[in-house]
Amino acid sequence: MSTALLVGGGLIGFSFARRFVDAGWEVRMTDVREELAGAVKDEFGDAVRFSTALEELADGVDFVQEAGPEKLEFKREIFARLASLNDTAVLASSTSAILPSRIAEGNPAADRIVIGHPFTPPALMPVLEVVPGPATSPETVERALEVYAELGFEPSALKKEIPGFVGNRIQKVIMWEAISLVQQGxxxxxxxxxxxxxSLGLRYAATGPFESNRLGGGPDGIKSIIEHIAGAWDTELVAGVPDMSDLDEVYAQVDAAYGNDEATFEAGTRRRNALLRGFLDVRESH
Incomplete structure (x- = not known):
């Protein structure tokens, strides 16, 4: 049986732990918060071994998924300790913003360090971005893809690192345009x-941007729609630039529409998760 170590017991760490447990792995988890032991026990019973001492858990582990704070120094320290405690495991981070080359800088196990970036909620979302650094070995990338697929993700490997990876870069473009349109009235x-x-939400749940435009172009494919419709966008459509120093009106509108308290958060999360499960069930049946 393969063994996984989760470093960090927040939402991401628990979600990965659930996927590893369900996939039949032996699972260990570490976090500096001793009080998390009870939550781990309640959630997983004896299926997850918990300790605040990393040294007690790292030996013999096949795959490490770090899901701690988004702080470079924290991650460098953790990965340096992991490198000294384990000679063979893939060392993956869930970071959404820090480049793997920065985490691996000066680390003797740089060839085993890779990013495995999920989207919230990771227990449901199939996406998983595998991001190598310049020193990451092809074998590490391949093993990460295999493991994440085994956990039920649909992982994709980037060919090289880039700030924001891919999902967040696309998300930023959409969000910045959305804020700008609201600010412009x-x-x-x-x-x-x-x-x-x-529109895009429904369409992209079924097909990504390139496949959507291939279908939109009819039998002649993507070239047809870009040359006949989208070609004019370069001159007629210019993306807005939001004023990030004045977001009060945007905040007010979003709060008025969806709330900003615990009750609306819980209700919105339940509704979102139910819809995601429904979308995934339909997609898997096709």
């Missing part, structure tokens, strides 16, 4: 969500 925040949810 073109549309209210809730109506913008309705448009995206009922």
């Amino acid at each position: 073109v549309i209210d925040a809730k109506d913008l969500d309705t448009i995206v949810r009922n």
Whole structure:
């Protein structure tokens, strides 16, 4: 049986732990918070071994998934300790912003360090970005892809590192344009969500941007739609630049539409997760 070590017991760490347990792995988890032992026991019973001492858990582990704070120094320290405690495991980080080359800098196990970036909620979302650094070996990337696929993700490997990786770069473009449109008074925040949810949201749940445009181009494919429709976008459509120093009106509209308290957060999360499960069930049946 393969063994996984989760470093960090937050939402990401627990979600990965659940996937590893369900895939039949032996699972260990470490966190500096001693009080987390009870939560781990309640959630996983005896399926996850918990300790605040990393040294007690790292030996003999096949795969490490770090899901700690988004702080470079923390990650460098943890990965340096992991390198000294284990000679063979893939050392993966869930970071959404820090480049693997920065985490691996000066680390003797740089060839085993890779990013495995999920999207929230990782227990449901199939996406998993595998991001290598310049020193990451092809074998590490291949093993990471195999493991994540075994956990039920649909992983994709980037060919090289880039700030924000891929998902967040696309997300930023959409979000910045959305904020700009609201700030310009073109549309209210809730109506913008309705448009995206009922257009790109539905479409991209079934097909990505390239496949969508291939289908939009008819039998002749993507070249047809870009040359006849999208070709004019370069001159007619210019992306807006939001004023990030003045977001009060945007915040107010979003709060008015969706709330900003515990009750609306819990209700919104339940609704989102139920819809995601439904989308995934339908997609898997096709």
